[in-house]
Amino acid sequence: MKNIQRLFPLLIVMALWLAWPAPSTAADSLEKIQQRGYLLWGSDAEGGAPYIFPDPKDPTQFIGFEVDLAEEIARELGVTARQAQNAWDSLIPALMRGDSDIAMNGIEITPQRQQEVLFSQPYYIYTEQLVVGRDETAIKGIDDLTGKKVGTLSGTVAQDMLTKMAGVEVKIYASQVAPYEDLAIGRLDGVLLDLPIAAYYGKPNPKLKYAGPPEGEGFYGIAIRKGDEALQNKLDAILAKLVSNGRLRAIYEKWDLWNDKQEKLFQDVTQEKPGYVGLEASKRAPLYTFIPTLLKGAWVTILISVISMTLAVALGLVLTVIRLYGRPPLSSLATGYIELYRGTPL
Template structure:
């Protein structure tokens, strides 16, 4: 097909786990039935398809802002999404299935669960959550596939209502849980989403999916992952019957279960992102904070007022909200005002700006207090020696204030290390986000414990030396007095 060879950016969330997109427990490679489907589409389209990690809840936003060319991540076709994106023909027909503990007597089916006011867990913003809301059921919503199974096992829930692919992928890891057969009547569709204006791409994807269905390659992929059932016949052309095409793909689910995934290399790489993000953000905070502090103390009235507004604003606005405004709100506002797309900032630098500006407000107050703590006699003594106000500030006042700001600024820097975890909400795969991806890719408590311990150790390995270096620097400054 076509001569276009530019890579297509495919957005999905590996945190969602099996069987869609997740990391192989041994190789660390990305696998899943949608990974196999992407490779098959890649061959048919003649264009590379490049995976990009993206928060599931922001996939449609990422598509609209131009970060992604297509979204394929178990995305259900719903009217509200269809108003925002162009869906291709479906590649999977899904149904919902109830999961209960073995021996559970109250939840023989969904109607019994609802009547008994049973606590039913499901994923947020899903067909299951909408169905439970319509039925008036007691629904508990999750943003992770693993946690609901854990809570059902521990008795915090009475049942789960999830898409069949999720149940088939995770249930084998929970021997005390059982699926209620048959699945809930009715069905829905997974389809690929593209921007509404990308009709040419949508048409190419439609043709490619139709080809894969007609040749049997789509069925081969679904069978390899244990997902083919009679309901998938709806995807095939009328009257189609023929031998199945054999396609190259990733390992089958039995050998690719990520529940023991613990890839130190992935965590180490994410830790480097955390370090870079922390250093860049703190650098911006120090420079901006010092400027704001000087403006509040020595600037004209209007500048002092502006500096005060800055401090109160950024201390009062949650960092998470600020990141959302910068990453999603700023481009949307620009497009609304000018009618053209623009003001896109990369996720990393958006996080640097958001964290830097927020922490600058706290640093400004620290610097202001330190500068005010220097006795006025220091200014008078410097003036008597013929130093200008600027020379006095740079060579006399600032060095003395530095000794006072070092301990609280160090504490802020350590706090900033931990707050970089918020950058994961705008698709920056830093250390905490990588831990979430690893821990939710499987269904084993050991993964959570082991990965959590390694992540905590990496945070300590990065933050403890900061305190040690700060204390050494503080002693050197004290000895130089």
Template sequence: MPSGGANPTCRRAPKPCHGIARGILLFLVAGCSFHARAGAQTTPLRWGGDAEGGAPYQFQDPRDPGRIIGFEVEIADAVARILGRPAEFVQNQWDGLVPGLERGNYDMIISGLEITPDRAEVIAFSRPYYITFEQVAVRKGNESIRSLEDCTGKTVGTLKGSLAQRILEARPGIDVRSYDGQVNAYEDLMNGRLDAVLMDHIIALYNVAPQPGLKMVGRPEGRLEYGIGIRKEDTRLLAEVNRALGEMISSGELRSILERWGIWTELCGDYFLDHSPGNQRPVAFEDYLAARQASRSVWDRIRQYASYLPLLGKGAVVTLELSALAMVLAVCLGLLLALTRLHAPAALRLLCGAYIELIRGTPLLIQLFLIFYGLPHAGIRLSPMLAAILGLALNYSAYEAENYRAGIQSIPRTQMEAALALGMTRIQALRYVIVPQAVRLVIPPMTNDFIALLKDSSLVSVITMVELTKSYSQLASIHYDYLGIGLLAAAMYFLIGLPFVRLARQAERYFSPEHRAFLVGGKQRQAGE
């Protein structure tokens, strides 16, 4: 038990958890006020998409990674211009686009979204802005597959939830492998893990053309239409978007955009009633190929990697910010849970125990989905940043509670008895005697938990957060460089976590019994002199 002549009851010790909570509250209120002022000045047309989806939809410019380009970016800008509103892109993981629209994260979806009966039951669709078909791609030199009919007994990759997947699953004898993104499927095809890939023609075009080892085979399969997804209740916006698309079709602007990207098809001509000869060079497609196929020296690669640093650094800042705030909340809540579980009435102890087991027994990803997409159905809407912090904090608070419980229980009971004998209340004994000693014991596991939380923060990309891992994934998907960019991202994670490991070791040494004995001995020598 710490010694000293001063009576703890006569001192007012600071309450760090209260100060931290006030600071976080002020931060959130300031952010809300800023967004409220910004919203009062302009009403941007917010559209959701996934920049990781790859070319030519919306993707990072190979020459300027901080810039999002693509034919759908140009369509969104044109629609917003006709409606007299500035366009604002909102990044969201592709399979979360429809839930994000329903919870109000953005006004519409433009991300290669196929118009299907299942989706039409949930959201409304504009008139189609693009019509295409499915296309088979294989490795060059593979003469055994000349069409989709030859894929029986083969392993074929496709996009999850797409028309191509439904076509493949309707054919018996095909081993279907579904992917979340287009790039990984064509990478696996190049590496021999797949025999063929069936995806939308424009996806095949932009993934096969830059790869000399791939080719497209067979006739067009199926027909699919891309539409702009809008909430069913937003009938006014739906009418305005349809009007804007109609103007773009009649003026030829939409065809000009599609021709620039080299994706105009006969199906588009049939739907738009436009069979006139094309007069627009596919300059955007040619520029993309030039950027992908350009040979680079060692110094060119170094400069290119250097150009990725601002984008990766921005993601690293987001990762560090949400991880630090989440850990602070997790520690405060974990300590409260531990004390409640040890010293509260039976009902509260049972409730805390159930909470801890429930949180530890369910995946963090499910918890994030429930907080971000589930709570709005109960009238609770949280910003992506706040939802990410809350989700990580609630998850890790259960583990911190167990750390603190073990630390508190490791303190001899005689410490509490001695404190009570000195006239302290139980709360004062916990505050001044037990908890400070327990903190010293839980520093090592708490540090390990923070490093784990840093890595688990990569999961928040599912709720529209663009952190370090998402930034890496977006860059790698457009440059097909998972190794070099991955090493950069790994180095950033290491550099983020290293200072905290060092600080934890210093704190552990500072609070160690040997160091405290050294300090006490030094003070006694000074008093004797």
């Protein structure tokens, strides 16, 4: 009986260890990326400019500011960049399935998405821009959208903003081009989307115009699978380097995306991420700062011990009753089990 009780905590711990899903670590991810020689980044090439889109001069090649950024990141990793195609609203699920190493395609950092994946430091600050018809006079901003029909993309912050407005009919689109086309021919009263999209599809169209100043403020981030914290930190370091050497600003200026808001981003991205403590900082930390972690570990140890002992006692009582009062073959099986583990050295 004592042997069983002493053995069961070990068995429970081993079972929990074997059953616990081992996360895919970023060290493994980085090693795989470097071994295969390319970074697989998820994006939607059908989404459109200025993120990633076919080169008009050579439709077999992709261009866009995120194409340039992906190439810079891959270069810093010592590999090449390779695009993994997925519909925009499927990029996060595809990343979680392992279809890509990262996802980067104007993905807005939101609390909901942060429950599913990790994000790098923001690499772009976006705002929402309302676009209306050239002859529209009644709509001067988003406060004038009551009773109007407004288009936007699925799963965007703009969609969330519109659905929270009373009296606004929201029409969801799957591509960036379609809502502006419908707006130009009068099927919509307005389109609300991120400013980079509006700048490429709304502003150049002579039938359309901006209505009011940009609204809100948010961040684009590179999505990374949970458990890939080291990859996340590596990407943060690369982004900080691209900021410091001017390469990131050069990309934005090339695509006419640089504005005053990015100055704030460039100040923030070089600062250490709140809550992250590096190895050297942890070495200098006082011992008392580790007490909460140690107490948490002690609590887990006690919890496993209590559960193990409870199971051991319960199983021991059941086996004893079956051995003493049970009928064959149950009593024989119980006796064999007890004798087997009684003779097992610990």
